[in-house]
Amino acid sequence: MRYDALLLLSFGGPEGPDDVMPFLENVTRGRGVPRARLESVAEHYHHFGGASPINRQNRELKAAIEADFAAGGLDLPVYWGNRNWDPFLADTLRQMKADGVRRAAAFVTSAYSGYSCCRQYLEDIDRARAEVEGAPEIDKLRIYFNHPGFVEPMIENTRAAYDRLPADLRAGARLVFTAHSVPFAQPGRELYVAELNDVAEVVAEGRPWELVYQSRSGPPSVPWLDPDVGDHLEKIHTDGAKAAVIVPIGFVSDHMEVKYDLDVEAAELAGRLGLRIERAATPGTHPKFVAMVRDLLLERDGTERPALGALGPRPDTCARTCCRGPK
Incomplete structure (x- = not known):
């Protein structure tokens, strides 16, 4: 195994009413979104008590991946970082560095190609690594929409x-x-x-x-x-x-x-x-979805690359110019 850790990388979300507006400001920073629009979206979160379910779901997914790794004999720690809320990606990389992690694979909770689904996460990884001197190398696992x-x-x-x-x-x-x-x-x-x-x-x-x-x-x-x-x-x-x-x-x-x-x-x-x-429900922590994370890791060492549909499996890496967003 070429990696010494897995990084679960996600979007993040507020976990209480006081988090909602700071979270939305993080998400939209630099985009000129009017305050009135943020307040409107904030009501979506307040409808559910000011908390997004995504952080709870990621904790459950992290625990399920850890259990699957253990059952499959894969001795690899799992870390979790977010783009827009605690635990922030840069903080997670600091912890990984302190734990001696040198190279990790990143599983992103977004299945498709495109700027906001894929390239933006690569930019987030680059930005977070630039903040942490001596940060581990991070390789994003491939797009898995048809796995x-x-x-x-x-x-x-x-x-x-x-x-x-x-x-x-x-x-x-x-x-x-x-x-x-x-x-x-x-x-x-x-x-x-x-x-x-x-x-x-x-x-x-x-x-x-x-x-x-x-x-x-x-x-x-x-x-x-x-x-x-x-x-x-x-x-x-x-x-x-x-x-x-x-x-x-x-x-x-x-x-x-x-x-x-x-x-x-x-x-x-x-x-x-x-x-x-x-x-219909989404995959969440379905056992097949959880096991897929291990499959994507093992692919890097030459195992089978399954895909359904007509498009075939996506490559491990994409060109640095692929799906580039605006400056």
């Missing part, structure tokens, strides 16, 4: 969502995949969309399906990927649909944008329309 450990839990969870519908609604239920919208001009957008379509085709298992987007945050004048999930629910209701299964295929865990944008906003809209919806 069976991500796709198969999505298939299981989609089947379970169909099973929760009344029997008389299942056959006609519309299958709706959702992912985080990004600006149309964002680097890597075409590859992001291609990957989403590729994995959706596998998860659909022959059913007709549609890909829509959620959680856009830019000004209305800036084009983002669409259609929006709410607009789409209104459309299929107008078309005569009685039920829909919503699958958040762009997400690894049931964090805030899943819990609020789908379980609150989309659910309330569907209720007003009289449209029955069931939302």
Whole structure:
């Protein structure tokens, strides 16, 4: 094994009401987002007591990875760092350095390609390492959107969502995949969309399906990927649909944008329309997803590189100019 640690790298989120605005200011620093917009988004967190579920989910994922490593005979410590909230990545790297870690693999809680899904995490790693003299080398593990450990839990969870519908609604239920919208001009957008379509085709298992987007945050004048999930629910209701299964295929865990944008906003809209919806769970700590992390590590030593769909496995590294964001 070429690594002496695994770094679990995630987005981060507030863990109490006092954290919400500082967290949002961290996320949007330098982007000129109006204060009123931050206050509006803050209400999403206050709806759940001021805490995002993502840090709890990452603690659970870290514990599950540690247990999987131990069961698989992999003696490797697991660290956890965030881009936007405690534990901050630079602080985690300081701890890793103090513990004698020299080279670590990073597993990022984002499955797809593109600037905000992948390249931005590489920039965060570079920035954090620059803050910590003598920081360990960090190699980001490959994109895993089509790894069976991500796709198969999505298939299981989609089947379970169909099973929760009344029997008389299942056959006609519309299958709706959702992912985080990004600006149309964002680097890597075409590859992001291609990957989403590729994995959706596998998860659909022959059913007709549609890909829509959620959680856009830019000004209305800036084009983002669409259609929006709410607009789409209104459309299929107008078309005569009685039920829909919503699958958040762009997400690894049931964090805030899943819990609020789908379980609150989309659910309330569907209720007003009289449209029955069931939302599939994300992989979270599904055993296949957890085991995938070990698979991605072992790939680096030449083991099999499985992939479902048409696009094949992504390379271990991408060009330094890939999906470059604006200055």
